[in-house]
Amino acid sequence: MEMLEQGRGELIGWHDPDENRRWVLENKSRELRDKRMSVPQAVREFVHDGDYLAMGGFGHIRVAMAVVYEIIRQRRQHLVLAGKTAVHDADLLIGSGCVDRIEVAYAFAQELRGLSPASRRAVESGACRVVGEISNAGYQWRFLAGMLGVPFIPSRNMLGSDTFTHSACKVARDPWSGKPVCLIPAAYPDVAVFHVPRCDMYGNAQIDGILIMDWELARAARRVIITAEEIVAHEVIQERPWLTAIPFYVVDAVCEVPFGAHPTTMPYLYYFDEEHIGEWLDVSKTPEGTRDYLDRYVYNMSDFAAYLEHIGGATKRAYLEDVEHLRQPLRAPWLQKK
């Protein structure tokens, strides 16, 4: 295959497919065994300094926030983050200093809510380094290649752009059509973390609503932590096995965390907590405000349950359920400024 161009981005998370097969053979059990553990234990065991981390979900959708807070609480360092549309999670992980490198499809902003002051400050000061650019489909296809166990995926996006120039992709001539194609390298994150509505103790995780790129990411990642609104009996999974998006054999830890996506949304259960997100966007405009927020909501909280009480507990949850089901209007501080 004739190589035409090479992106200048740093290649992260790539392994020779045979090396990864060997790793899988040696490290991933095929046994149906009880993988339940606490969030602190899962983070201690499976999230290490320097790891390449990818969070499941997308933007503020279905993000395993209990794990994000625990990573910050355990003060992990030098993590490399998949910015696969990573928003609130990225902002906190960068703002707290846990993540100092990121591959960016989308980060540093919060869609309609505006830009993310904490992570922007970090990237503009050099405290956090962008290792490369990519697009959302590009990232999703990095995981697809990883899941397929192939070294790359050919695609037709990113061509002719600086997104490509600053990516870790290559352009080659397609031996069939003769046209240039983008070669997107596989990605195997060291650890990926997902929040799902239900999962059994073995790790069979079901998702309601859109899958985003969780199907591919879970199968590409070497270690997978699942947090679930509810851990259900294996029989419950067996009743509707077609809903299982992530099969047990790729999963390493299962943690029960009700309301575990707060302040992000859990489709069909609760909507974004825009009041909380708005508070973060407001106070994180200064380094002092960022530190104060992390003290109040993360470091000074013994665990996620204490945090949930602190942000309003059952009352807040009931309100966010109402908003999700269109029974109450959305309240958002950033909305007042529109």
Add this chain to the structure above:
Amino acid sequence: MTASHPAYTAMELMACVAARMLEDRRTVLVGTGLPMIGAILAQRMHAPGLVIIFEAGGVGPRVPTLPVSVGDSRTFYHASAASSMHNVMSACQAGYVDFGFLGGAMMDRYGNLNTTVIGPWEAPEVRLPGSGGANDVGSLAQRTMIIIRQDTRRFVERVNFITTPGYIDGPGARERAGLPAGTGPYRVLTQLAVFDFDESTKQLRLRATHPGVSVAEVQAASGFKIQVADTLEVNAPPTEEERRLLHEIDPAGMVIGK
């Protein structure tokens, strides 16, 4: 403009013009904000068969109220499918997506968009979010529509970083780069006007102005010389029905305002 037409706002007008550009029984992949509102309005007006697609996986929803994000549950409310990004982006690459509807930060005369960085990439003056799904949509949709606020800082001679390719540097450049044949920017909508692209040069061309806006004003709000089409149209102001629907779609005023 608002002074002489106090009945509607610039955002309302842009949303209506956006909606009118979309055709019934077509597929449109929309980004956050005005593109979403335009598509939802079109679906409630002249295009009930418009299939709205969201990059995170929602396909063909009847969106009840404006989503905050391209992935929240409003994007697959009463939908044909709650699928995945792989499904949606593959559909885009295989040719099933007629329109891609994007917002932008900076754009040049060839419709190239920058949403990545202001200043050098290695040492950014301002770091912007990056591509998100924009590069994918701008590369792969049959026709791309762009909504952008135009002024001399945003309409620039040459973007310093092509996040999402327009016509790159002229006719044939997209195909030479390997992008799908016949794709590219189709319309650009700003707070002042609607543009298309000259067939022979692939450069931006003024096509229609908003009510009360002069060609000179459009030119003054651009960092490069703008070509003007032989026949220049004027966009119709929002109707009462359109305005009513806009506030029904965005009751909180997230994009449209109160």
